[in-house]
Amino acid sequence: MTTMLKKLWKKATLTTFTVIAFTLSGQAQDGKTEADIQALMQQHDMVGLSVAVVRKGEIVYARSFGLKDVESQTPLTNNDIFRIASISKSFTVTSLMQLVEAGKLSLDEDVSKLVGFQVRNPKYPNKVITLRMMLSHTSSINDSQGYFTLDTIDPAKNPNWAACYNSYEPGTQYEYCNLGFNMAGTILEKLSGERFDQYVKRHILNPMGLYGGYQVDSLDASRFVTLYAYNPDSSTFSPSPSAYAPRREEISNYQMGYSTPIFSPTGGMKMSASDLARYMSMHMNKGEYKGTRIISKKSARQMQKKIADNGYGLALKTERNLIPGKALVGHTGNAYGLYSAMFFQPKEQFGIVVITNGTSAPEVNEYNLALADVINSLYNNLIK
Template sequence: MFAYINFPKCFLSFFCYLSISTIAFGQSQKTEQDLLAIMAKYQTVGMSVAVVKNNKIIYTKSLGLKDIAEHTPLANEDIFRIASISKSFTATSLMQLIEAGKFSLDDEFSELIGFKINNPKFPNTKITLRMILSHTSSLSDKNGYFDLDVINPNKNPNWAASYNDYEPGKGYEYCNLNFNLAGTLLEKASGERFDQYVKHHLLDPLGLYGGYCVDSLDNKRFVTLYTYNNEKNIFEPSPEAYAPKSEQISHYIMGYSTPVFSPTGGMKISATDLAKYMMMHMNYGTSNRIKIISKKSAQTMQTKLSDDEGYGLALRQITDLIPGKTLIGHNGDAYGLYSSMFFQPKEKFGIVVITNGCKTSYTNDFNDFLKESIRSLYDNLIAN
């Protein structure tokens, strides 16, 4: 456990790194000063950002600390567990298999996964893959989501507790279990272990460093995540964010043990590489002439299924983050980390913001630290 250290701006400035910049020095300086002010306001441990304008990364910056105890400065090549933004990697991978003719979005999920996925209150309503990927399946996390036994009638007599009271397809509830199931389907249909599939078919083609398997990554690049303890007024590290999975993997069952890698939140990647991945979606499935998914698949992921939630398939639309702009993306929240990836596909701009710990609040269900950081980056680097 470590007390928060309120670093003065001049000290934090020493730990700033700029690897990509096509903007004027004065503009960069103003941007940095504004970010430091936001960090001070929310007592932020560290943050990494990346900004895309006119379809190019124009700015990357890392500020503050990677590790409080070691007093290690945060750098652009460091990687974070990015939480729920990870869901879009899972959905993108599944779109590849749909394009390959393995299944369709409207196939019944029970038939795809190999055991019964059916809301007992609505036994005649099938739950489809589209419902799973859009959080309209009527599944919930109240029974847990860290393994598939919680919903498998063959393993758990209390499986019915994993369902809500509304009919599948006629309601929305954000649910992590949906995407641990989706990741399992990816593994069953591809014959490739989940983490390896994502590496071979998304990360490697795009030239990105990261992945879902902790044991396959350089642990020296992991950014320590911190939760804020309000009672003690300190930041506490969350080592479980990068807990080794060697023991679980040694007993791994293909097509069932997939939640070990957390398809719902376990991607580890830097802000800069996340921005490169974001550009692929911003360009409807293609980046630097490398096609990851078709334009049709990308548009399907980005199209909201209801006006109330704005959620598509692992991507959501949001209209109140930057006034007058409809943005598409996702955010994440786990182990003290807060992350955000949003882009505008027609205007070709996007912003990634990640912090490994801060004392924040929420307005209209959106993290205030992330919102202020995104607006500051937009005002300084994109609007001007």
């Protein structure tokens, strides 16, 4: 652990391990869990950490450790919200599945018709690229031209649009692609007639009683957790204020059905670990949370079903190496120094959410090694 962070983190440990766990079986177990987490935080130079554990639809453990903001020495609490990065993709697909159920959309429709411009791999001009391909990262579209605007892939806007496609045939291989999910958010907007951020809030967050959203100015800024990017060359952390850029000017000039990447359907959701755990419970329970159905069982099963060879479905991936012997379904996130993970076991009905706002641990095989250690610790102490 870096000397500076060690001093700050040690000071924080004296004041920040007081957040209430909702249900816990015994003080000894509680103490063992916290001791293990504190050791892992020091081992992996974690600035702050929020965790939530779910069993059979109920949060049985939710705590926050370390610092929300290093400069002000503000402790992290369960009420604080993070930009959760790529776990946001599942909110986009959940919304689209609602439109599928309403008969407004098919997963096998031509993306060209849905977005309003030609979406074709120039090496396979007769091969239709479907929404299902795009949502499973098997479309052959890539992020080489960037993904913060649809101009990159629109032939009328970018002379180099062909570079947005890989050399293989659409539907045959997997490559993670943020651009595809920003396009998916645009499709949601076109077909629903609602601005992307407002649709998700009205049709997912509000019905479930969750606090969060994609638009920065719609949220309480005092609850934002500062994210810290780690520089391995200097072993230092630096804050990433752009994670919560309000983008007011861009929103004031918003073009429905095209400007959607402003809200980042691919990674822009802001939410606490506890509310994310409630959202996870909905997917674990096949689309329903405490009597409120968000998507049908059929839609939930489609999202969780493997499409790509690596286990990726529709914004949810089956991960077999995270906890030995357990096939987990979920997603991870990585942006601006933040690392997040949301995974559940559908049959055994348990799930774990972990989010850190900064760590020196690297990401391997699409999940962060520090979060993998925390997930296994929580499983061994509270589930196993």
